[in-house]
Amino acid sequence: KMRIAVLTSGGDSAGMNAVVRSIVKSAILKGCETYVVREGYEGLVRGNSEAVSSVPTSSNAKEHHRSESPLASGDADSFVHNLRFGDGELLRDGTGDHPGGRSLKGRYIVRVGWDDVRGWFSQGGTLIGTARSVVFRTYEGRLTAASNLIKEGIDAIAVCGGDGSLTGADVFRAEWPKLVAELATQGRITPEQAKAHAHLRIVGLVGSIDNDMSMTDLTIGAPTALHRICEAIDNIDSTAFSHSRAFVLEVMGRHCGWLALLAGVSGGADFIFIPERPPEADSWEDEMCKMIQRHREIGKRKTIVIVAEGAHDKHLNPIRAEYVKDVLTERLGLDTRVTTLGHTQRGGRPCAYDRLLPTLQGVEAVEALLEATPDTPSYMIGVAENKITRVPLMDAVRMTNEVTQAIKDKDFDKAMSLRDPEFRE
Numbered sequence: 540k541m542r543i544a545v546l547t548s549g550g551d552s553a554g555m556n557a558v559v560r561s562i563v564k565s566a567i568l569k570g571c572e573t574y575v576v577r578e579g580y581e582g583l584v585r586g587n588s589e590a591v592s593s594v595p596t597s598s599n600a601k602e603h604h605r606s607e608s609p610l611a612s613g614d615a616d617s618f619v620h621n622l623r624f625g626d627g628e629l630l631r632d633g634t635g636d637h638p639g640g641r642s643l644k645g646r647y648i649v650r651v652g653w654d655d656v657r658g659w660f661s662q663g664g665t666l667i668g669t670a671r672s673v674v675f676r677t678y679e680g681r682l683t684a685a686s687n688l689i690k691e692g693i694d695a696i697a698v699c700g701g702d703g704s705l706t707g708a709d710v711f712r713a714e715w716p717k718l719v720a721e722l723a724t725q726g727r728i729t730p731e732q733a734k735a736h737a738h739l740r741i742v743g744l745v746g747s748i749d750n751d752m753s754m755t756d757l758t759i760g761a762p763t764a765l766h767r768i769c770e771a772i773d774n775i776d777s778t779a780f781s782h783s784r785a786f787v788l789e790v791m792g793r794h795c796g797w798l799a800l801l802a803g804v805s806g807g808a809d810f811i812f813i814p815e816r817p818p819e820a821d822s823w824e825d826e827m828c829k830m831i832q833r834h835r836e837i838g839k840r841k842t843i844v845i846v847a848e849g850a851h852d853k854h855l856n857p858i859r860a861e862y863v864k865d866v867l868t869e870r871l872g873l874d875t876r877v878t879t880l881g882h883t884q885r886g887g888r889p890c891a892y893d894r895l896l897p898t899l900q901g902v903e904a905v906e907a908l909l910e911a912t913p914d915t916p917s918y919m920i921g922v923a924e925n926k927i928t929r930v931p932l933m934d935a936v937r938m939t940n941e942v943t944q945a946i947k948d949k950d951f952d953k954a955m956s957l958r959d960p961e962f963r964e
């Protein structure tokens with residue numbers, strides 16, 4: 540019976556809980572045992588070593604849970620008949636509301652069952668926690684992570700995160716045989732364990748509000764963040780209209796302009812700054828003011844400018860919302876305010892598509908893990924023209940890095956065409 544663990548890593552995004560739910564449920568239906576790793580890669584490195592003594596006995600009796608669970612003794616079908624019963628530990632964690640509750644203190648790799656993830660698709664953020672782990676970037680950290688996985692008998696992991704998190708997953712997998720050999724030499728695992736865990740299966744799902752991953756049309760959480768920005772624009776619109784003001788909105792996205800661009804189109808912005816396509820003119824200030832002046836002359840009472848947090852001019856000098864405000868105030872005499880939307884874009888309930896997409900992708904992720912062989916690459920689950928896809932993870936990461944490099948090289952046409960192969964000047 541394959542043991543699959545799922546973790547979320549990097550910045551949280553709406554839909555991550557739906558990923559966990561979908562993977563847990565699909566894996567159970569395929570007869571697998573399911574685990575979550577709390578706090579991303581950090582939890583993988585911490586493992587369950589501090590466990591038992593600090594945990595109330597009612598919740599730490601892992602073996603007891605296993606033996607009484609319908610999954611432990613029966614097959615997937617018998618489990619399906621017992622869907623009412625939680626098989627895992629999250630529901631029994633003592634706090635009753637959050638998987639990071641006190642009885643799981645010191646335990647990061649946790650057995651979960653059907654009921655543990657019930658209703659998770661409507662929750663924002665990630666209930667199993669996330670982190671940007673520094674220690675997992677070190678070889679020693681990955682060695683300990685491997686040892687923790689093997690101790691729990693886990694054969695496969697599904698990682699939901701951005702490009703950095705998925706790169707980490709692929710490095711881990713490539714290194715796995717070396718890690719296992721070293722653990723066996725050090726006596727941290729038995730030769731039998733080394734043999735049983737000769738290969739690690741890994742699959743990536745892209746959870747990021749930035750929609751910055753190549754080879755997939757959408758990342759999980761991006762539609763919700765976009766929706767949030769549109770709502771903010773609508774709210775700002777009415778006050779801007781009332782006072783006939785200008786507003787400069789700074790939105791997230793790191794090196795990617797997707798959120799800014801699509802929010803600008805969906806919300807009717809007057810001017811948009813994105814990293815991939817800086818203004819053409821030597822003086823973007825003139826270009827922007829000319830455009831906004833024209834809009835005002837044809838009767839617009841309000842002005843909305845959207846600045847992606849990674850925006851810059853064509854010489855790569857950052858374009859900051861505060862500076863844009865000063866330009867609008869001084870050159871056009873507009874009463875201007877800045878609104879930085881910040882983390883309101885990232886948190887909160889997922890929109891419908893950020894429930895649907897992770898649900899479908901979770902099913903595909905489990906299939907990919909079950910079908911993986913030592914010779915197949917690690918896959919990233921994507922979506923292209925509304926179809927769920929499987930693409931080699933490293934190809935997607937490489938292409939994503941190429942975009943960032945093209946921006947750094949000021950090759951903006953290349954950046955645009957890598958983001959969108961249909962892009963034409």
Ligand code: F6P
Nearest residue numbers: 550701747748749791792793885
């Ligand atoms: O990658 C997601 C993201 O929200 C980016 O848009 C933003 O630049 C960054 O994370 C913010 O990170 P933090 O929450 O660590 O400040």
